[in-house]
Amino acid sequence: MNASIPQTTLQGEVVLKGIGLHTGNHSQIVFRPAPANSGIRFFRTDLPGNPMIPALLDCVVTTVRGTNLGLGEARVHTVEHVLSACTGVGLDNVDIHVSANEPPILDGSARPFAEALRQSGLQSLAASKRCQSIPGEVAYEDGTARYRALPAENFEITATLIHNHPMMPRMTYAFRFDQEAYFREVAPARTFCFEHEVAFLRSQGLAQGGSLENAIVIGKDRFHTTPDGLRFADEFVRHKLLDLIGDLTLVGRPLFKMRIEAQCLGHAHNVEFAKRICAAAATLRRKTLSVEA
Numbered sequence: 082m083n084a085s086i087p088q089t090t091l092q093g094e095v096v097l098k099g100i101g102l103h104t105g106n107h108s109q110i111v112f113r114p115a116p117a118n119s120g121i122r123f124f125r126t127d128l129p130g131n132p133m134i135p136a137l138l139d140c141v142v143t144t145v146r147g148t149n150l151g152l153g154e155a156r157v158h159t160v161e162h163v164l165s166a167c168t169g170v171g172l173d174n175v176d177i178h179v180s181a182n183e184p185p186i187l188d189g190s191a192r193p194f195a196e197a198l199r200q201s202g203l204q205s206l207a208a209s210k211r212c213q214s215i216p217g218e219v220a221y222e223d224g225t226a227r228y229r230a231l232p233a234e235n236f237e238i239t240a241t242l243i244h245n246h247p248m249m250p251r252m253t254y255a256f257r258f259d260q261e262a263y264f265r266e267v268a269p270a271r272t273f274c275f276e277h278e279v280a281f282l283r284s285q286g287l288a289q290g291g292s293l294e295n296a297i298v299i300g301k302d303r304f305h306t307t308p309d310g311l312r313f314a315d316e317f318v319r320h321k322l323l324d325l326i327g328d329l330t331l332v333g334r335p336l337f338k339m340r341i342e343a344q345c346l347g348h349a350h351n352v353e354f355a356k357r358i359c360a361a362a363a364t365l366r367r368k369t370l371s372v373e374a
Contacts, residue, residue, distance in 0.1 A: 086336075087205040088173040090114040095197045099185025102159055102272070102296070103147060105289030108181040110163070112198060115174040117208035120333050121167055123150065123157045124178045131178075136164055138331045138356055144348035146287055148328055158183040161348065162272075165327030166194035168335050169263040172203060173210060189271035189295035191323055195264060213334040215361045221354040226345040228354040233340040238325065241344040242318040246275065248299050252318035258326075258337075267326070269312050270319035273297040276305070321346040329355050332362075 095112040115122065121136035132155035134140055142151035147159035163184050167175060169191060177184075187193040214232065221228040225243065236258035243251050256267060274282065274291075276298050282288040288296075297316070298305040313319055325343060328351035343354070 086210045088117050088208045088210050089171055089203040090116070090174040090206055091172065091198065092202040092204045095201045097185060097187065097193065097197055099187050100290040101181060101183030102186035102189070102290050103287045104158060104181070104183045106181040106183060108179060108183055108185045110180075110184045111178040112201070113176045113178065114204070115176045117174060117206040119174045119176075121164065121172075121174070121330065122176050123160070124176060125155045125157065125182070126178045127180050127182075128155055135333075136160065136331055137333050138352065138359060141331065141352050144352055146282070146348075148324075148331075148348045148352065156182055159186070160184065161324045161327035162186075162191045163194055163327070164330040165323050166191040166198060166268065168326055168330045169195050169260065169268055170198045170203065171260055171335070172198060173335055174206065186272075186290060186295045189297075190269050190320070191327070192264075192268040195268045199264075210336050211334045212336040212338055213332055213358065213362055214338045215358060216364060217361070219354075219357050219361045221350070221357050223350060223353070224345075226343075226347065226350040228341070228343045228350065230339045230341045230354075230358060233338060235340075236337040237340040238322055239340075239342045240318050240322040240325065240346055241342075242321055243345055246299065248302065248304065249317065252315045254315055254318045254322060256322055263326075266313075267319055267323050270316045270323050271295070271297055271306075271312065272320055273299060273317055276300040324348065325351050328352055329358070331355055332359050334362075 091114045098109045101108050123134040124131045134150050134152045140150045140152050143149045148161045149158045219230040239255040241253045332355050
């Protein structure tokens with residue numbers, strides 16, 4: 082990626098409505114243009130003063146069945162699909178106003194967000210995009226989760242999903258990022274859970290807004306979903322890759338020059354891996370500055 086590529090924001094306002102996946106709260110999300118170098122910012126419009134929460138790793142408060150951000154007393158839950166769509170369309174700066182503590186889940190994928198943002202259109206700003214590069218290999222492991230990033234000229238991800246379940250064979254999906262491919266191959270992939278998890282999740286105050294309209298439920302011998310069935314035979318691993326793109330967006334630099342391999346992905350692991358990428362990138366910047374000095 083060339084450093085002279087301009088940053089972007091929206092041309093106009095985008096409004097979507099629905100219910101939150103985990104809270105079940107009715108929610109309106111409004112995307113608005115933002116200045117250069119402001120990044121992605123959430124605003125809780127239902128709270129006094131409309132508190133702002135930056136979409137950055139330092140603001141991650143929990144990663145239980147989703148990535149949740151907070152600053153002070155303000156929280157916004159399950160942001161990964163929104164963030165994935167922002168990166169997917171090439172959006173650098175946007176103010177996201179949410180009328181509840183969770184964005185609407187819509188159909189359980191990033192496609193409705195990406196389509197709405199794309200329809201609004203992007204405008205260029207008088208500042209260059211900031212690229213996330215690494216000086217060498219970055220690795221992270223925890224149990225069966227294994228992540229590795231290597232420097233590359235493009236942004237590529239190979240994701241592998243492994244579950245001990247008869248309906249879920251090992252799935253691997255390789256993706257080389259470009260906006261058209263993201264729209265076709267990643268954005269439509271929906272979130273999912275296993276049938277045996279549903280009662281427990283709801284007992285924990287999660288999945289209160291979940292339904293077959295916004296999630297795939299994996300049963301013992303069948304998939305419970307809409308009449309149209311799965312959107313891809315490997316929709317599950319594609320959704321994990323969608324989530325990873327969303328969580329990586331929290332590094333605050335939407336251009337990635339690296340090749341990533343990830344196995345047994347999850348939000349907590351995604352965030353820890355992103356932190357290691359940030360640490361390696363900071364080392365690279367310090368070395369560059371010392372050479373220039």
